[in-house]
Amino acid sequence: MPSYTDIIARKGEITAKALGFDYARYEQGGLAFDYEGMMNNTGYTLDDIRRIQLETGVGATPLLELRNITRLARKLAGGGKGARIFIKDEAANPSGSFKARRAAISVYHAQQHGFAGVVAATSGNYGAAVASQAAMRGLKAIIVQEVYDSKNQGQPEILEKGRACEAYGAEVLQLTVGPELFAVFLQVLESTGYFNASLYTPYGIAGIETLGLEVVEGVRQQTGRDPDAVVITHAGGGNVTGTARGMKKAGALATLVIGASVDLSGLHMASDHDFNRKSFTTGHTGFAVPFTTWPDRADVPRNAARSLRYLDRFGTVTQGEVFYATEMLAQLEGLERGPAGNISLAAAFALAQEMDQDQIIVVQETEYTGAGKHPNAQLAFAREQGIVVRAGDPVENVPGKTIVIPSNPRQLRYKEVPLEGLRQSYLRNAFEQKKGQPLTPREVEFLCEDSRLTPEEVLEGQRERE
Amino acid sequence: MKSEVGHLVEISWVALGATERAAHLPESSKAVPVIARVKGFAQSSVPLGAELAVRTFAGRLLTGTLIDVAPCHTHSFGRPQPELLIIGPMLREELS
Numbered sequence: 001m002p003s004y005t006d007i008i009a010r011k012g013e014i015t016a017k018a019l020g021f022d023y024a025r026y027e028q029g030g031l032a033f034d035y036e037g038m039m040n041n042t043g044y045t046l047d048d049i050r051r052i053q054l055e056t057g058v059g060a061t062p063l064l065e066l067r068n069i070t071r072l073a074r075k076l077a078g079g080g081k082g083a084r085i086f087i088k089d090e091a092a093n094p095s096g097s098f099k100a101r102r103a104a105i106s107v108y109h110a111q112q113h114g115f116a117g118v119v120a121a122t123s124g125n126y127g128a129a130v131a132s133q134a135a136m137r138g139l140k141a142i143i144v145q146e147v148y149d150s151k152n153q154g155q156p157e158i159l160e161k162g163r164a165c166e167a168y169g170a171e172v173l174q175l176t177v178g179p180e181l182f183a184v185f186l187q188v189l190e191s192t193g194y195f196n197a198s199l200y201t202p203y204g205i206a207g208i209e210t211l212g213l214e215v216v217e218g219v220r221q222q223t224g225r226d227p228d229a230v231v232i233t234h235a236g237g238g239n240v241t242g243t244a245r246g247m248k249k250a251g252a253l254a255t256l257v258i259g260a261s262v263d264l265s266g267l268h269m270a271s272d273h274d275f276n277r278k279s280f281t282t283g284h285t286g287f288a289v290p291f292t293t294w295p296d297r298a299d300v301p302r303n304a305a306r307s308l309r310y311l312d313r314f315g316t317v318t319q320g321e322v323f324y325a326t327e328m329l330a331q332l333e334g335l336e337r338g339p340a341g342n343i344s345l346a347a348a349f350a351l352a353q354e355m356d357q358d359q360i361i362v363v364q365e366t367e368y369t370g371a372g373k374h375p376n377a378q379l380a381f382a383r384e385q386g387i388v389v390r391a392g393d394p395v396e397n398v399p400g401k402t403i404v405i406p407s408n409p410r411q412l413r414y415k416e417v418p419l420e421g422l423r424q425s426y427l428r429n430a431f432e433q434k435k436g437q438p439l440t441p442r443e444v445e446f447l448c449e450d451s452r453l454t455p456e457e458v459l460e461g462q463r464e465r466e
Numbered sequence: 467m468k469s470e471v472g473h474l475v476e477i478s479w480v481a482l483g484a485t486e487r488a489a490h491l492p493e494s495s496k497a498v499p500v501i502a503r504v505k506g507f508a509q510s511s512v513p514l515g516a517e518l519a520v521r522t523f524a525g526r527l528l529t530g531t532l533i534d535v536a537p538c539h540t541h542s543f544g545r546p547q548p549e550l551l552i553i554g555p556m557l558r559e560e561l562s
């Protein structure tokens with residue numbers, strides 16, 4: 001393999017060739033670029049995307065009302081509180097998660113443009129989604145995963161995702177912990193000439209817009225009105241970005257977009273030691289915080305997932321609360337579903353109790369579950385890593401040390417993370433990139449679009465740096 | 467154990483040695499190499515620990531050290547967890 005620095009130095013050239021997307025066209029000098037221009041130039045309209053997805057059985061998933069969980073929330077809330085809770089059963093997609101929407105357009109595009117195969121760097125459901133879509137369209141697939149720590153111990157959920165990829169006929173290149181996965185990924189792209197089915201291209205994000213559209217259409221159909229809030233599990237931010245864009249295209253302009261992540265604060269994502277001390281491999285703050293505060297850390301020149309543009313609120317839940325919500329969904333609603341979607345369920349259950357009974361809150365996805373993903377598998381694994389698992393009040397949770405399973409449903413809480421703080425870190429990251437140079441007028445405007453800060457706040461930040 | 471030609475095996479190799487790794491890594495990662503693993507069909511018959519080329523599911527020819535023959539998935543549903551088993555009955559009681 002070429003040296004790490006050599007291959008990283010050529011990342012722009014390699015990814016551009018493997019995508020055939022002209023990012024340079026949208027650059028507007030320095031930090032600024034034309035995001036909407038980029039998103040509107042995929043060559044696919046929302047109707048095209050719907051049609052392409054239906055060809056491979058993606059989308060049109062059921063929207064289910066969680067009547068028993070709503071009843072429970074109302075009983076706990078009292079005082080006429082407790083919004084109706086709905087869930088979008090995205091596990092019904094081929095490959096078992098909303099990620100099929102994201103893979104569908106990339107794989108279609110690769111097929112149309114004569115690529116023999118697709119490559120994706122992902123330890124998540126996206127690998128299975130790409131592998132499944134590639135199988136349907138007759139393309140080869142290579143998935144590059146971060147799976148093992150240096151003791152050869154694999155995270156059970158990632159092992160399951162790797163198994164699923166292989167079931168669909170993909171090659172799974174498995175790596176030990178570290179950001180160098182990106183270099184290996186580039187090397188695979190370069191040596192195969194396959195398409196870069198990155199999670200963060202305009203194709204990937206546009207593919208999720210149908211989910212936002214369907215959520216709004218489904219709620220309108222069943223209730224005659226728009227949802228008041230949609231809760232969306234947040235990791236890299238594509239889920240929030242695509243869904244919110246779709247909701248806006250459906251005309252649901254007043255619906256609150258709420259992001260939810262599992263709190264894994266204190267665990268380092270590139271640490272061999274910390275890697276297996278987490279029970280969630282996506283939908284956690286280890287992705288959400290770096291990606292909201294600087295999206296362009298992705299494996300493409302410009303990230304199409306930019307969630308600060310769309311988030312109205314953002315909050316966290318703990319690992320124990322999500323395990324509780326997983327059990328609640330299975331036992332009260334008869335839906336046995338996987339970890340990531342239940343992050344937003346745990347948040348929505350708490351949020352619904354602050355809302356009125358005539359309001360509607362939607363949990364935007366479910367995902368499949370199975371060996372490795374199941375709470376029993378994760379908790380048994382956590383105990384083996386020396387993590388203390390016990391019942392109690394989840395406020396006592398310490399990521400990487402204790403997992404506290406709520407001892408009653410009143411202990412499920414949504415912890416608000418003020419967006420103002422994320423916006424200020426975004427701004428700090430922007431100044432870091434500028435290395436002391438003043439912002440151009442277009443850059444000020446861009447930073448406002450990208451973070452929803454006001455021009456005064458951006459300029460104030462600049463003055464403070466001087 | 468030996469690989470059999472045409473049978474599924476697993477190989478591994480050092481993708482990046484500890485000194486070739488990215489800058490600014492946490493200490494626990496800095497100290498260890500990046501190891502890669504892949505499954506594929508053995509191109510020759512060699513004992514465990516020997517060098518071997520495999521044909522992957524995507525059709526690529528890759529070379530590494532033979533680490534497993536007929537590799538199997540062992541991740542499971544885990545043992546039942548007492549803290550979870552009490553949730554269903556408690557919630558049903560709450561709703562009744």
Ligand SMILES: Cc1ncc(COP(=O)(O)O)c(C=O)c1O
Pocket residue numbers: 097098099124125126233234235236237238239240282283305340341365366367
């Ligand atoms: C099932 C599921 N839900 C939610 C997410 C989070 O999506 P995003 O990374 O776009 O924020 C993921 C991503 O890994 C996922 O697999």
